[in-house]
Amino acid sequence: xxxxxxxxSWILLVAGGFFCIVGAVGLHRMPDFYTRVHAASVxxxxxxxxxxxxxxxxxxxxxxAAKLVIIGLLLFLSSPTAAHAIAxxxxxxxxxxxxxxxxxxxxx
Amino acid sequence: MFAAxxxxxxxxxxxxxxxxVLGPTVFDRVLAANTVGTVAVLLLAVMGFLTxxxxxxxxxxxxxxxxxxxxxxxxxxxxxxxxxDPGEDADPRAxxx
Numbered sequence: 001x002x003x004x005x006x007x008x009s010w011i012l013l014v015a016g017g018f019f020c021i022v023g024a025v026g027l028h029r030m031p032d033f034y035t036r037v038h039a040a041s042v043x044x045x046x047x048x049x050x051x052x053x054x055x056x057x058x059x060x061x062x063x064x065a066a067k068l069v070i071i072g073l074l075l076f077l078s079s080p081t082a083a084h085a086i087a088x089x090x091x092x093x094x095x096x097x098x099x100x101x102x103x104x105x106x107x108x
Numbered sequence: 109m110f111a112a113x114x115x116x117x118x119x120x121x122x123x124x125x126x127x128x129v130l131g132p133t134v135f136d137r138v139l140a141a142n143t144v145g146t147v148a149v150l151l152l153a154v155m156g157f158l159t160x161x162x163x164x165x166x167x168x169x170x171x172x173x174x175x176x177x178x179x180x181x182x183x184x185x186x187x188x189x190x191x192x193d194p195g196e197d198a199d200p201r202a203x204x205x
Contacts, residue, residue, distance in 0.1 A: 010109055017116030024123035027143060033136055040143045051150050055157060067165040071149060071172060078176035082142050085180055089187040090135040
């Protein structure tokens with residue numbers, strides 16, 4: 001493997017790990033449920049995408065890369081579906097979003 | 109370097125698991141469980157490269173499929189209280205009842 005592809009692969013992998021942690025910190029610290037959905041989708045899209053592209057660059061043109069593409073397509077289709085279903089189910093059960101005035105008053 | 113990415117994914121897992129334990133509503137727990145599933149798929153793929161055994165990728169595919177089915181099933185149960193309910197969008201006259 002050429003050194004350029006190797007370096008690009010490591011940059012993508014480290015950036016993917018960083019964005020996974022960013023999404024998880026948001027999932028832990030955000031004030032209400034709907035903002036947590038937004039934070040969790042960072043992990044599902046940017047983090048997973050960057051890690052998988054980095055692994056594909058490591059694998060080269062092999063069957064392993066084809067399986068990684070299949071995993072990427074699966075996550076690409078399933079995680080927005082799951083996020084939409086979670087938010088719609090919460091709204092259907094009457095969970096109210098934290099709006100601006102309440103958020104400011106609860107911070108005091 | 110694969111170990112660094114695996115460590116980052118483990119930290120993500122720990123934070124998501126803390127949200128699943130702390131979460132005030134059941135939807136927070138389902139959201140955290142969905143994130144744990146996504147990160148587990150990524151961790152399986154990275155572990156396959158870390159140990160030099162790409163067979164782990166098949167497990168990752170199966171885990172991703174089970175993750176989406178489990179999330180949708182749990183959400184349908186908590187939204188409607190019944191897994192066999194056709195939902196509010198379905199026309200009740202369509203099946204003759």
